[in-house]
Amino acid sequence: MSHLAPTPALDTGQDRTMILNMGPQHPSTHGVLRVILEIDGENVVRIMPDIGYLHTGIEKTCEAKFYQQVVPLTDRIDYLCPLTNNLCYALAVEKLLGLEIPPRAQWLRVLLNELTRINSHLVWLGTHALDIGAMTVFLYCFREREDILRLFEMISGQRMMTSYFRIGGLALAPPLGFFERVREFAKRFPARVDEYENLLTSNPIWGMRTKGVGTITAEDAIALGASGPTLRGSGVDFDLRRDMPYSAYENFKFKVPLGKNGDVYTRYLCRVQELRESNAIVQQCLDGMPEGPIKADAPKVVLPDREKMKTQMEALIYHFKIITEGFAVPAGEVYQAIESPRGEMGYYVVSDGTAKPYRVHMRAACLANLQALPKMCEGRLLADVVAAIGSIDIVLGEIDR
């Protein structure tokens, strides 16, 4: 655990090396990661990631909220994939409640989750390329991301902090014309991925900067608890969507892109391939979207429709009770893991039988993935650190919580 060693004193007593403090304010530490580097010229001798600069106390805050009030908090944990967080939390609580979710809601959740994955990977690709100096890719990626954010705005009223998944279903029915717009996007998108790949995949400079850089073996990746593309880049075939299906994922056909070399380039290829696979899942969703309700039939948990509130006494009473005193969840504990764009995202929820969770803990995929950074970078060059950080795809909000 050398990377957890305390911050070294600035004077190391050695003449050759110097301590370089990269971050928390630094253009390429993706937020507020601080990396303490001991460098010998341009060579990195030691590297220590230092986290905690974006601690929000969300886990603790959850304990003071009703179950349904936690949903907006989950958006803000991993702000690049809010809907994935929404889903994971909702699934965990639904498991405790034993709720049955109607198929249409499940399929819509899958659709939006894959759009979120594309969204998140686009931010990753853009910033990763920007770190390595390819500025144009960044703006191309954000162009498509903008399209996705507009879709999110259309369906939930919010671009980023959507809070669209609720315990027991979805907040609202998708508006008219939503599926057509998603279809347009899904049709357009593969050509756009080709565009990014044209600029990067066969670019010799991109290859020089990423091939053989930041290598991590499958054993090391497993030992460090890495997941997601960081793990699959090293050749470990593990994807929760396929291996432990949730929310109707068993109905979809998709490939899990795998790499062999475990370097930055392989992880890049994996994620770019995932962009295409996610787009394919979106198309399958659109083609097979079942009809039906979007909320579970559980009046004590799920808020009634506005219409019913105005016509039915019971609906009004339930609405009042859910809003003012929440709903009690049977005592017990549950761990729900899903495949977020960054790896295994897990929500561990403990209930003591009241309307507020006793404990909510999030397993952050990036936290485990970030541990691999010293293994990837030690003995390499300063510029490789930047490439490796980019390839892990960290979100500090999720790491620090």
Added chain:
Amino acid sequence: MNVQTYIIVSLVKIVLTIFILLTAVAYSVWLERKVVGHMQNRWGPTRVGPFGLLQPLADGLKFIFKEDLTPPHVYKPLYIAAPMLAVVFALTSISVIPIGNAITVGKFSTPLQITDVNIGLLVVLGITSLGVYGVALAGWSSNSKYSLLGGLRASAQMVSYEISLGLSLIGVLILSGSLSLREIVLAQQGTYFGFIPRWFFFQGQCFAFFVYLTSAYAETNRIPFDLPEAETELVAGYHTEYSSMKFAMFFMAEYANMITVACLATILFFGGWLGPMFGPAWLQQTVLPVLYFIAKVFVFIFVYIWVRGTLPRFRYDQLMAFGWKYLLPLAIANLVITALIVALRS
């Protein structure tokens, strides 16, 4: 021409050159923002003036009004001198570059450059290589680790690429037999088969040109060789600690160097102000050559910007390896082959 007229004419030309160069610098920044913007699905500047044309002015004003921070830990004399050195050398090197035929008004005639020295190329190379002092001293005197790393990278890079840059030009010198930039241009007159101009690029110096262009990108710290100021690694490299006009000076120096390098490429490989001539004598003598020259330089600036919109950045060791292992041997091979051909021909 007597001494007084000479001094007056020279002064006028110096003032004019600096004015034109600074305007060109300002508008190449505008051009870069505009072109890269359009390449990246953006508009670039649009708000200040029509097409954002007054944007450089607004930028300049902003730089002047910014607070000029001097961090307490810097070594002041060099910290202040470094940006000045950078900008002075960048501006001086343009002085011997001719942009057209001599102007003749009645009996009075003057070349379109501040002074026509017979070792013009050496002067330009000498002065541009002094530019590395500005960068190295800025990196050192800032007393900050990022600046130091940036300064180190810049010095190593500029010194190593200077060698390939210099060697790539020797082929041209062998062919033209002169160090005077004006004579180098005049040595490229005429055409092959009536339509391929006898520019040195078409006289077999194309490899030399690519070596020159690549080294020049490295010399001017532009992407893909912008390691000294690689913002995602070194924050801003050697000018991390600079603000206000001091930063603006580095900025101007970079763009002035770009223009110098583009001018040199035009003169050495693409026939300077030569091109198809038509129309009355005054047009052929004065206007067209200058227009051709500007057009060619513009193409190079555009390529600079285009490359910036396309390529990622090298890593430090790869950059050095590329310079020493590929460019230098290529430049030497070009030199030997050109020399052999010229020797056999005579």
